[in-house]
Amino acid sequence: MPRQPFNTRWAQGVESEDNLNTFKDPGAVRVSTGWEGGQDKDAPPAGHENYWHNRVDSALQGIERTGVMTYHSQAVYGIGCPTYAPDGNYYESLVANNTGNDPASTSGYWRFIGSSFFSGSDPGDIKIVGHNNVPSAGWLKCNGAAVLRASYPRLFEQIGTIWNIGGESSLQFRVPDFRGEFLRGFDDGRGVDTSRQFASFQKGTLVSFDSTIETTSVVGLRNVSVSPEQNYRDFIGADRPNNDYPGAVLAATGGSSGSIESTPNNFGVTRPRNRAVNFWIKY
Known part of the structure; x- marks a missing residue:
């Protein structure tokens, strides 16, 4: 016989009753000791039997519908243990012996997973x-x-x-x-991209070039007159040369008079090949 779904729990039609004939909590002592066996022992009351089978069916129904056990305030959760909370989201326990800490309203005890158990992402990712x-x-x-x-x-x-x-x-x-x-990785004290705050904006570096030159020389950026050096670096968006370029210096160069725009291919902002996502x- 194939397994039947837990759409209907055992004795779910009498769950609201409270008597030995239909549905009755046997109490913690009886749950702890179980029923005594043997021919000289009385059979457990129907109410207790119905309660016990209903309890198991309820747990199995929850697992069948959500994939994990529904959160219970008296349950003891270990590190990494998942649960399904009343707010409709999944959570993972972050501490051992985690009990009485509602995942939806407490912090520090649970990792929020989301509406899908396999989402695998945290808020802010x-x-x-x-x-x-x-x-x-x-x-x-x-x-x-x-x-x-x-x-x-x-x-x-x-x-x-x-x-x-x-x-x-x-x-x-x-x-x-x-x-x-x-996007650029936050320097975080490494010293490659210094003086940056997390989430701060950084403009592109202005560079110069001359397509008429057939050597490896690079013509300096013309018609820029900004000082002191820090203001100059901020103006063109340039960083100080680091140890990757020994002997390199940053300096404003002179140049012929006239408008930068009048000379084709004279300057621009660096940009690698890219795709939009x-x-x-x-x-």
């Missing part, structure tokens, strides 16, 4: 998407939109107002705007 369709459930486009903190509390908890640019109300925060941008952020 970024992913690259190779299509321009509407974001899947649990994701937003990184388009700089101002959204309500109350609507995306877990995302706001992670990124706060770091991507705000102004114009937001006290009830809003912005998702990052990565449209048309190249979408960035989504997990909420």
Whole structure:
């Protein structure tokens, strides 16, 4: 006989009753010791039997429908143990002996997984998407939109107002705007891209070139008169040469008079070959 689904629980029609004939909690002592066997022992009351089978069926029904056990405030969860919470989301326990900590309303005890058990992403995670369709459930486009903190509390908890640019109300925060941008790893003290704050913008470096020169020489950027050096570097978006270029220096050069725009192929901002994709952020 093939397995039957747990669409109907044993004795579910009498769950609201409370008597030995139909449905009765046998109590913690009886659950702990179980029934005594032997011909001289009385059979357990129908109410207790129905309660016990109903309890098992309820647990199996929950697993069949959600894939994991539904959260219970008295259950003891170990590290890495998943559960399905009443808010319709899955969570993973972060601590041992985790009990009495509602996943939907406490912090530090659970990792939010999402509406799908196999989502595998945390709020604030970024992913690259190779299509321009509407974001899947649990994701937003990184388009700089101002959204309500109350609507995306877990995302706001992670990124706060770091991507705000102004114009937001006290009830809003912005998702990052990565449209048309190249992303760069945060220096975080390494010393390669110094003096940068996380999430800060950095403009492209202005470079000069002359297509008429047939040697490896590079003509300096013309008609730039900015000082001191820091202002000059900020103006053209250039960093100090680092140890990758020993002996190199950064200096403003003189040049002939006239408009830069009058000389074709004289200057531009660096840009590698690229393809346009979408960035989504997990909420």
